[in-house]
Amino acid sequence: MSIPLEQSLTPTRIEAPAYFDVESVAAIKDQFDELLTQPSHKQSCAIEVDLGHTEFIDSSGIGAIIYLFKRLRRQERQLQLAKVHGQPKRILTMLKVDKAIPFVESGESA
Numbered sequence: 001m002s003i004p005l006e007q008s009l010t011p012t013r014i015e016a017p018a019y020f021d022v023e024s025v026a027a028i029k030d031q032f033d034e035l036l037t038q039p040s041h042k043q044s045c046a047i048e049v050d051l052g053h054t055e056f057i058d059s060s061g062i063g064a065i066i067y068l069f070k071r072l073r074r075q076e077r078q079l080q081l082a083k084v085h086g087q088p089k090r091i092l093t094m095l096k097v098d099k100a101i102p103f104v105e106s107g108e109s110a
């Protein structure tokens with residue numbers, strides 16, 4: 001499974017899968033690790049996870065987002081979630097993820 005990456009000045013955008021669950025997390029965690037370790041990606045001070053096409057998220061998907069958030073914070077970088085809607089928005093808001101990680105429209109700065 002390939003997750004599309006789009007490098008821009010700020011933020012670097014990664015598109016989350018439609019079903020952000022245990023099956024898709026392994027592939028996206030590899031992408032997250034690349035964003036965290038590759039020098040070309042480290043130039044961006046912010047990462048934006050686009051949830052615009054994400055219809056469903058489970059605890060594995062939430063765990064992957066928290067994993068990325070914590071690693072970025074150690075690097076003094078930011079994470080933002082874009083186009084959060086539907087079931088993912090209900091779950092992430094209920095868990096108060098939006099208090100730590102800003103929800104934005106795509107391309108906005110947090």
